[in-house]
Amino acid sequence: MLTNLDKNKHLMWRAGFGPAASQLNQLTAITPTELYKALQKGSSKRPTYIDVADNYLKGLYMGAEEIGRQGKKNELDAEERKRIRNKNRDSIKSLNLTWLYQMIGSEQQLREKMAFFWHGHFASRNVNIFFQQQLLDVVRENALGSFRDLLHGVSKSAAMLNFLNAQQNKKDHPNENFAREVMELFTLGRGNYTENDIKEAARAFTGWSATPRGEFAFRRFQHDTGSKTVLGKTGNFEGEDVLDILLEQKATARFITQKVYRAFVNDVVDNSKIDWLSERFYKSEYNIGKLMEDIFTSDWFYDPKNIGAKIKSPIELIAGMQRTLPMQLENEEALLLVQRLLGQLLFYPPNVAGWPGGKSWIDSSTLMVRMRLPKMINDQDDFNIRPKTDDDMMGGLTEGGEPNVDKQKGGYGKAARPINAKIEWTPFVKSFEGVPRENLLVGLAGTLLQVPLKVPMTVIKGTADSTSRESFIRSVTLQLMSVPEYQLC
Numbered sequence: 468m469l470t471n472l473d474k475n476k477h478l479m480w481r482a483g484f485g486p487a488a489s490q491l492n493q494l495t496a497i498t499p500t501e502l503y504k505a506l507q508k509g510s511s512k513r514p515t516y517i518d519v520a521d522n523y524l525k526g527l528y529m530g531a532e533e534i535g536r537q538g539k540k541n542e543l544d545a546e547e548r549k550r551i552r553n554k555n556r557d558s559i560k561s562l563n564l565t566w567l568y569q570m571i572g573s574e575q576q577l578r579e580k581m582a583f584f585w586h587g588h589f590a591s592r593n594v595n596i597f598f599q600q601q602l603l604d605v606v607r608e609n610a611l612g613s614f615r616d617l618l619h620g621v622s623k624s625a626a627m628l629n630f631l632n633a634q635q636n637k638k639d640h641p642n643e644n645f646a647r648e649v650m651e652l653f654t655l656g657r658g659n660y661t662e663n664d665i666k667e668a669a670r671a672f673t674g675w676s677a678t679p680r681g682e683f684a685f686r687r688f689q690h691d692t693g694s695k696t697v698l699g700k701t702g703n704f705e706g707e708d709v710l711d712i713l714l715e716q717k718a719t720a721r722f723i724t725q726k727v728y729r730a731f732v733n734d735v736v737d738n739s740k741i742d743w744l745s746e747r748f749y750k751s752e753y754n755i756g757k758l759m760e761d762i763f764t765s766d767w768f769y770d771p772k773n774i775g776a777k778i779k780s781p782i783e784l785i786a787g788m789q790r791t792l793p794m795q796l797e798n799e800e801a802l803l804l805v806q807r808l809l810g811q812l813l814f815y816p817p818n819v820a821g822w823p824g825g826k827s828w829i830d831s832s833t834l835m836v837r838m839r840l841p842k843m844i845n846d847q848d849d850f851n852i853r854p855k856t857d858d859d860m861m862g863g864l865t866e867g868g869e870p871n872v873d874k875q876k877g878g879y880g881k882a883a884r885p886i887n888a889k890i891e892w893t894p895f896v897k898s899f900e901g902v903p904r905e906n907l908l909v910g911l912a913g914t915l916l917q918v919p920l921k922v923p924m925t926v927i928k929g930t931a932d933s934t935s936r937e938s939f940i941r942s943v944t945l946q947l948m949s950v951p952e953y954q955l956c
Contacts, residue, residue, distance in 0.1 A: 483576030
């Protein structure tokens with residue numbers, strides 16, 4: 468029989484980034500229904516726009532727009548272009564860490580978790596801080612709202628338009644990249660459209676572009692005004708019409724529902740559940756919040772086969788660890804290296820399909836880093852591992868396209884400094900103050916792990932620091948976070 472603690476841990480890891488240290492005592496008393504209502508309430512406000520763009524870049528882009536309005540050319544020398552690239556990459560690094568800290572500390576756990584999901588679904592890689600900030604805002608604002616609004620917003624974002632070559636899609640010379648990915652990856656999924664549908668949709672999207680600051684721009688003189696036929700419908704369609712036609716297809720609701728199910732319930736899809744969920748999702752006019760409520764308030768969500776059935780993504784692992792053990796990092800940039808080592812660097816998906824997830828998160832290299840991470844944080848251990856230069860992971864960014872990270876400040880070389888984390892143990896230790904000393908090990912394992920520990924408890928206990936109650940809790944906690952079972956949620 469699953470307890471409230473079991474169910475609520477499961478809910479917090481799937482509908483958020485794991486329980487915070489300050490919440491641990493509440494998880495035994497509150498019901499999962501009450502907890503989910505609290506998560507909904509906490510995520511009800513519109514998120515604050517994250518703006519970390521360098522002031523130099525802001526001034527530069529404002530000046531470029533003014534020059535453009537005057538019909539003049541804005542010519543920069545090679546040194547200035549290089550400076551702009553570096554400023555953009557540094558700003559994206561700041562955007563990465565700022566959003567990561569929102570995942571860790573914000574009460575809007577449900578919203579940030581859904582935004583993180585959509586960040587992978589609408590994967591875009593673009594070294595332009597204004598484009599990335601705008602796309603992130605679209606994703607965070609609509610994360611629990613209407614998928615229709617989300618799709619339209621993302622499709623008109625400068626980040627996506629540039630990433631998928633929309634600016635090259637012009638009348639008489641259509642580029643099909645944007646139309647293809649919108650159908651294959653964002654809505655219908657393979658097998659639910661034809662090559663001719665892509666060609667015709669591409670004609671409808673001609674003229675879609677964006678200004679240097681990221682505002683959507685429709686270049687009417689570049690648009691194909693002829694009649695198009697998409698998925699059996701014919702008309703003088705523009706891009707918005709095509710998006711609405713895609714949303715009219717029940718295949719879109721099913722494709723999105725399946726992807727959500729794999730991400731939040733189980734990698735193995737239950738078709739009967741998908742039938743029920745996708746039908747309700749379609750009839751709700753693509754209300755994402757209602758879809759998630761259908762999932763998180765269903766009895767089957769708490770089926771034992773769904774608990775601990777997923778491998779934590781690198782971001783879930785990093786954020787969840789810091790929610791359990793609040794900490795201040797002297798070397799925050801080390802978190803960028805950890806993301807790269809584990810194979811998931813925010814804002815740098817491998818391609819437009821996003822991160823594959825599942826078992827792909829684990830190999831001999833990444834598992835070693837995952838299991839060493841708690842000790843590296845606590846022991847101030849130097850990184851002595853170089854990240855992969857796998858071009859699939861970095862998507863062609865290995866030649867200077869990744870964020871500028873100083874090798875002496877947590878960068879990519881062996882000379883990187885330690886993380887230097889100051890863990891605030893008090894709230895975590897305090898949550899176990901009523902647990903008898905002899906029950907501490909079982910209590911800690913029951914709190915930190917979603918699946919039974921395969922290593923005998925005597926092994927953990929035998930290497931624990933028993934000089935004091937607090938030392939025991941600290942040492943056992945770090946050991947449990949270093950076992951393979953902690954990688955599951």
